[in-house]
Amino acid sequence: MLAINFNIGTLIFIISSKGLSETNGIQTFQKTSGLEDVYFSSKLPEFDRTKSQNVTALVGKTTFLACSVKNLKHNQKVSWIRHKDVHILTAGERTFTTDQRFSAKHNTDDEWVLVIKYVQERDAGIYECQIPTQPPQAYQIKLNVIVPHVGIQGSPDLHVDRGSMINLTCTISHTPEPPAYIFWYHNDQVVAYDSPRGGITVLTENGEDTRSHLIIKNARGTDSGNYTCKPSIFKTATVRLHVLQDDPPRELHHTSDGSASVTFSPVVFVLSILLETSTAVLLAVVN
Known part of the structure; x- marks a missing residue:
């Protein structure tokens, strides 16, 4: 009887110990997760600055300007701004320009792309990929347009x-x-x-x-x-x-009886008269 009581007590102790261990494990996991959340939320968004800052496009084609942003929070949106007129083109995947050639795509968690269709010569210049930190951070990309x-x-x-x-x-x-x-x-x-x-x-x-x-x-x-x-x-x-249209100075016409006659153009006729008059005057002077 004593042995049975001992085994039951031992079993209760083991179950209690396991429950305590699981409880401590849950509390430890919750504390760790909370620390991780605090850690990641404290990290500011930043650009991957290994991306190319020069893009060359052929006029009439489609080009892509890409920037990568790390640690971006869910409520933050990447904006694309045209530097020469400080015009906001896109925010997130929404477009804020009437020029339908411009659009934005979110390819991966980190990569944000500005798409420009039918590139024109006037599109050349600097574009900024911007994230809403305090102060705002910007990554500039220069677009070069080749005009054949x-x-x-x-x-x-x-x-x-x-x-x-x-x-x-x-x-x-x-x-x-x-x-x-x-x-x-x-x-x-x-x-x-x-x-x-x-x-x-x-x-x-x-x-x-x-x-x-x-x-x-x-x-x-x-x-x-x-x-x-x-x-x-x-x-x-x-x-x-x-x-x-090189028309000849005179034309050959056929008469009704089949014989040919030559008709001079008015210009040739006048020149002929002038030439004959000049010749007559010259002969009179000589004689």
């Missing part, structure tokens, strides 16, 4: 003779990569290489500079007008083509 050069040889006006071969050359330079495509327009209409007119071909040379040659055989009056080179880089060039 597009030109047509002989512009703004090019003259060719009727019946000759037209060769328009468009040169694209100062671009990190060749354009994906190049279209030619004649008076705002795309040049159709397989049109009934025929004799139209395009040759493209890729290299440090890209050249597109629009070749039109047997120039005619209807080929006159504006020709525009439109590559995929959102820059264009235009030339005004003039096809010269």
Whole structure:
């Protein structure tokens, strides 16, 4: 009987000890968690300053400006500000500009990205990634915009003779990569290489500079007008083509009986009279 009482007492002691241990463990965990919360809440947000502060974009393309912020609290939002006019573009993922080319994305817990679509030359400059601390912290990124050069040889006006071969050359330079495509327009209409007119071909040379040659055989009056080179880089060039109409000074006409007669143009007729008059005066002086 004594042995049974001893075992029961021992069991109660063990259970009590385990309960006490678990209680102490819970209290210890709560204290540790509280200390961690205090520790992390006391850390100020800061930028990852290893990110590049220079970004280069090609005009007409989409570019991304990124900054990383550590220890950002849930109620804090990262803002993007355009430095030259101190305009707030975005806060968090909300946009505060009427220019719909700008937007913000939160890719990861730390990374905040300003997206600029269809980059324009005027977008070049400094942008600030800003976090709302006291005082506010800012991380500046400089956006460089590459503007390619597009030109047509002989512009703004090019003259060719009727019946000759037209060769328009468009040169694209100062671009990190060749354009994906190049279209030619004649008076705002795309040049159709397989049109009934025929004799139209395009040759493209890729290299440090890209050249597109629009070749039109047997120039005619209807080929006159504006020709525009439109590559995929959102820059264009235009030339005004003039096809010269070289009419002969006199024309050969056929009469009703089949015989031929020569008709002089008024200018040639007047010159003939003047020449004959001058010759007569000269002969009179000599005689």
